[in-house]
Amino acid sequence: MLESQLRDAQQLTALGELLSTTTHEFNNILTTIINYAKLGLRYQDAPSRDKSFQRILDAGNRAAKITSSILAVARNRKTEAEPTNLAELVEDSLVLLEREMSKYRVLITKQFEPAPLALVAGNQLQQVILNLLINARQAMPQGGQLLIRVSHDTKQNMVDLTVRDTGMGIPAEQLPKIFDRFYTTKRPDEFGKGGTGLGLAFCRDVIEAHHGRIRVESAPGKGTAFTLKLPVAAQPLPIVMTPIATTQPAPLPAK
Numbered sequence: 001m002l003e004s005q006l007r008d009a010q011q012l013t014a015l016g017e018l019l020s021t022t023t024h025e026f027n028n029i030l031t032t033i034i035n036y037a038k039l040g041l042r043y044q045d046a047p048s049r050d051k052s053f054q055r056i057l058d059a060g061n062r063a064a065k066i067t068s069s070i071l072a073v074a075r076n077r078k079t080e081a082e083p084t085n086l087a088e089l090v091e092d093s094l095v096l097l098e099r100e101m102s103k104y105r106v107l108i109t110k111q112f113e114p115a116p117l118a119l120v121a122g123n124q125l126q127q128v129i130l131n132l133l134i135n136a137r138q139a140m141p142q143g144g145q146l147l148i149r150v151s152h153d154t155k156q157n158m159v160d161l162t163v164r165d166t167g168m169g170i171p172a173e174q175l176p177k178i179f180d181r182f183y184t185t186k187r188p189d190e191f192g193k194g195g196t197g198l199g200l201a202f203c204r205d206v207i208e209a210h211h212g213r214i215r216v217e218s219a220p221g222k223g224t225a226f227t228l229k230l231p232v233a234a235q236p237l238p239i240v241m242t243p244i245a246t247t248q249p250a251p252l253p254a255k
Contacts, residue, residue, distance in 0.1 A: 116159060
């Protein structure tokens with residue numbers, strides 16, 4: 001019971017962060033549409049109106065992209081593991097956090113190497129990815145670089161997902177505790193908001209439930225890297241079609 005309540009609390013915390021980000025993003029889009037609509041009405045020359053229409057179209061496409069990502073999160077409520085493309089899951093997550101990353105001057109580099117599908121519950125893993133991305137952003141309040149890599153560990157036959165930031169880093173004596181519930185390394189920000197100590201514990205529980213592993217490397221002043229190692233989805237055996245035997249019609253008797 002308590003385990004379920006803690007998991008729900010973490011999901012609500014992540015949802016709150018996401019809702020705040022997307023609400024501001026939609027507000028910016030609406031502001032762009034309204035301002036360029038006014039501009040198009042004010043100036044009747046073709047170049048000004050074409051520019052306004054293009055900016056409105058770009059803003060509308062951006063809103064549609066965000067909406068699609070939100071709907072994908074809402075629809076993907078399955079708890080059963082199924083073959084999943086991790087690169088696509090990362091892309092969907094980044095759409096929802098694009099404004100947040102841009103606002104704090106976080107430069108994102110993606111390295112999607114050839115990798116098989118992972119056997120995961122997409123909804124649960126996306127919550128883990130969002131949690132790690134938000135943590136990385138918060139570790140770089142003055143901006144920095146974020147590397148996201150998907151690769152195939154051929155020796156262990158696992159799909160690896162690494163999130164590496166150039167933030168403040170975590171002292172060595174704190175590393176063994178970061179997956180403990182209610183333990184947080186986040187200091188309260190200017191609004192008095194700090195960490196709940198549930199995020200990384202939730203990530204560990206989800207990954208281990210998938211028969212995977214989560215690893216962390218960190219050094220103060222150099223940044224932190226989290227690596228998720230997830231099982232590869234078994235490839236279906238090729239279907240071998242059995243040739244259909246055909247019989248030749250008997251020759252007609254000679255007249």
